[in-house]
Structures are given as C-alpha cells and as structure tokens.
Amino acid sequence: MDFSQALNGLLPSIGANISNAAHNTSASDSTHHAKAVEGLLTLVGLRGLSPIYGFIGTWLGLEPSYLLTAVGVLWAFNKVFRQIYYFLNGIITEHFMSSIHITNNDDIYGHIMEWLASQPNMVNTRALRAETASKRAWEDEDASNVARDISGRYLNFSNQEARAPAQFSPAVGIHSFWWKGQLFRLQRKRESIFNEEGGSDVFRDQEDIVISCFWRSPDPIKQLLAHAKEQYYGGHQARTIIKRPSTNRRYVGRAGWHQVANRPVRDIKTVVLDEHQKLQVLADINEYLHPETPRWYANRGIPLRRGYLFHGPPGTGKTSLSFALAGIFGLDIHVISLLEPSLTEEDLSGLFASLPRRCIVLLEDIDTAGLRRNPSNASEKEEEEEKVETEAGAAATETNGAKPSRHHHSRGDWKVSDLAKALKKEGDDAKTGISLSGLLNAIDGVASHEGRVLIMTTNTPEQLDEALIRPGRVDLQVAFTNATREQAKELFIRMYEGDHGPSASTSKATTSKTAVSSLSSIPEKTEPTTIAANSGTAVETPNAVAVAADGNLDISVEELPSIAEKFSAKIPDGEFSPAQIQGYLLKRKKQPLKALEEADKWVEGLVKQKALKTKILQVQ
8 A cells, every 4th residue: 555645535534623623722711701801890880881892903904902911010010010010129228318397487498498499400390389589679670671661761670570480399208319429319208287276277288309329328318408408508608697497387376486588797887886895896796795604694594695775766786786786796587576466475485495595685675675574553543544534524523413323424424535435445455565574475485495686675664564674684885876976977888878788698706706806905894784875985987988889979978077067067966866867878878968958958858847747747
C-alpha cells in the first residue's frame, strides 16, 4: 500500500477540522464574554448600554470585554502601586526626613511667605496664588510711570493699579524647592477650625505650612527660617513696625498682636523739643535697655519696667517723639486703645503678657480713656444728682401747693441735655470698658510683663489719677509746650533745607549710634524725674543746601538763616503748636519768601480765631 498517497489525502481534511474547531471555540468564547458583559450590565441596571457596547466592539474591531479587562488590570495596578508608594513614603518621612510646622498665627509665617514670594523657582511653579501687590505710601515710585490728566497740569493715577504687577506665592498643596544645595518640600494646607470667640462665624480658616527636608536633623530648616527672618528684618531695618491688638488672632482665647503698618524711621532731629529733654529721655531708655540692667534690677528686687508720661497741648510732638525713640533703638511699637469696645481686662492682661522682651507700648490720650477707680462711682454720682434734682422738684411743687410726684419733670421740662444723660447712662451700662484697676494690674501687677517701655500721652495731665502716674509706673515725665521762637526758626530751616534724614537704606544701627553718641554727658538718674521745657537752649541746624522737591526755591543758601530769623520773630513765643506752624509752611513748601510775607496775616488770623473760640480757620 502506498502510505504517502493515503497521507496526502488525509491532511486537507484534518486541517479543515482543526480550523473549524478553532473558529467554533473563538465564537463560543466571544459569545460567552458578550453574555457575561450583558448580564453584568443588567445586574447594575445599565442594560440600555448594551447597544453601545456592541457598537464599540464593531467600531474597534475587537471584543470590548478585553478592553474592560485591561482597564481593570490597570486600576488594580494603580491601587497596589499607591499602597506601596504611601508605605515607602511613610517610612522615608518618619525615618529619613525632618519637618517644622508653622501656623499663620506666628510672625515666622509672614517671614517665610515673603521669602518664598521672592524666590524665582517658587513663583514659576505650576500652582500659584495671585495677590494684589500694592506699594506702601513711603515706597519709592518711578516718576516716569505717572501719567497726567488731559490738561497736563495735574497727576492722574487711574492707570497706576492696572500697570502694577500681581504678587505670586505658592498655592495650597505640596511644592518643592532647592536652597543651598538642599531639597526642601513645602506643604501649604488650610483647614476650618472651631471659632472660640463665637459670634456669627462658628468656624474660621486657619492656614499652616510644613517645611520638610531629607535629613535626620531639622537644622537645615532652622537655617532656612533664620535666613528668611534675617532677610525680612533686613528689608525693614530702616522702618518702624506698628502693631495693634487683633481679636481674630487669639491664643488660648486671648487677643494677639498683628502688624498694621510700618513706616520709615523718624529722625530725632525732626522732633521739635528742647535738646536737653531729648538727651535726657534717650539716656534713660538707653540705660534701661542695656543687657546688664536686668541683673542689676533683679539683685535689688526692682521690677524691670520703665514708664514715661508725655504731656502737653495737642500737636506738640508727643507721638512723634515716641516713633523717633522706636526708630533709634530699633523697637516695635505696640499701640493699645483702651476705648476699643471688644477689649476686655482679660484681653489687656493677655496682650501685655504676650509682649516681646523689648518693645514700646504706646497708650495715646490716656486722659480720654474713661478710666475709673471703681466702676460704680459714676453711677453713684448720677444717683446722687438725681436725688438732689428730685428733692428740688419736690420742694418746688410743695411751694405751689401741688402734690409732689416721683418724676418731677413734666413733659415740657425735658431738655436735650436730659436725653443725652439718659443715652450716656445706657451706653455706660452696655459697656463697662477697662477700669483703672484693670490697667494697673496689666502694667505692674503680680503677673505683669517686664522689659517693655511704656509711654503714655495726655493733653491734660491733671485729670489723671494719682495711682496711674505714681513713681514706679511713671518714672519720667516730659513736658511738651507750644513752639518757641527758636523752635519756629528750626522748623523753617528744616522745611526749606535739603533732605538729610535717613533714607530707606539707612540702618537703624547707624541712626542709633549718631543719636546716642553724646549720652555720656547726661548724669545718671536714680529718682523719678520731671523734665520741664527749656526754651533757652537752641538746637543748631547744619548749614545745608536749600532745595525743594524739584530743586527750585526763590532764595539762595546764604539767605535761609536770615529769613528764618525774620520768620521766627513774627511768631508769638509759646502761642502756636509746632503742628500749626508746620501746616502753614507745608502749604508754601517751595516758597519761603511767600511764607515770610504772609506770616503776619496768618498769625493775626489765628489769634482772632482763638479770641472768637471758633474752629473755622479764617487764614491758612
């Protein structure tokens, strides 16, 4: 038998059978997958998607169930990968990374955020937060960018804000940056926390940042924070920072401090005050702030506190001297208004307790704060007055033969003053304010803060309680008076001489060194002192070039002292405040001759205004 011939006849039939079996298997598998998917869609309530499922299979040319299987595998792989990532990230974060948390309630938050905003790699990240960047009043501006109105005479700032670039900072999320060859990770997050103050907002937003680095020690982060803090205060070195209480920033339910402004350091020479008084105050504060003073006070059992009372008429420079002192010694000013409705005695104690080691606490117009030794004294006085009025009314009605009533006032007897008293009484009942005892406890109580410089200003010192200004609470009183002729001359020369004050780049250390260089001649004080104004001491002003803002004045340099002398001769001694004289000169800041010519008319107008006891200026 020929086996080769028989084999050749069987092979085509075997191949056909194998091909048919494979086709039947594929068809059965496809039918099986299609039925499984259709059953799954029916189970989840998406049976209406079956036509779409079939259309996708026809359009792609392959079974859609394979695509669903691939998606499921990718999803499972992603979940496994994320679990592995979080597991490894937790190990690395816990054992190989260090981190520091910073809340927005702390000043360091502002330091690091300002530093981050100045870094090019941070402002070019993909997730940013844009903020309106506005220049402060004292910052320099490019005069070429200032437009003018249609007439060309007046400045127009309508497009100033449009040309101002926005300020960018990292948005909420995770960011990375390099500093000194070290990789840092910044996580900025925001959360809502319970508002302990109550009120209309039950929750308030709190923003935190977490700075991390790959290091077993947080030293690199500490160096970064120190660098940011140094850069922050380096930019504010020639500025005085003013802080006020903020009810929104509370620590354990107590009010905290927040910065409201910063202004250029004021030169002590610009304060119109007797030179002896200036040096006396400078020497006293300089001795108090010396690093060896705390030990000296502690060895003798004396509380480390220093208080000053600046008193005098309005506009004589009390607040100006406070700012000048802060600039010389490089201290921040913490301003407290005792008339703040939301300020309680507990808040006041907390504010004093949270003061830094060295600072100036300024209580302006302490005589108008409404301090009372006992809150019930005012009500007792009003009750006594009402009792006297009732008795007088009863006596009058008995004389007329009428029966006395409880309310002797008839409807026609009521006056506007009676209504004002009633409203004032209701207001006093609604707000008790800060009592004198509460202020005294905050100033020098058992738990009071030490190391601060307290400055109180008042226009009427005789109205202050003796307990408030006794030695130990007020150690030095400085009397401010209206301008003398020498001070008027000083004001005139300073107004029309060149700019010789400290610029924005001048450091506080230089200013302090210049101002305190002659303090060694001041005798050491051991008792509370009261300084009276001494008009006999003249402050010499350096002979500077007389220039104005645009460099054009109507006098020469040599003529300025003589014109200033003539101007001061027309000013009554001790009649006008330095603020009044300065306001008059500001209206003629480029015309000294005009200021001299119109001085007589201006003085006559002010004298007439005082005689008429009116507040309307006749001549300006």
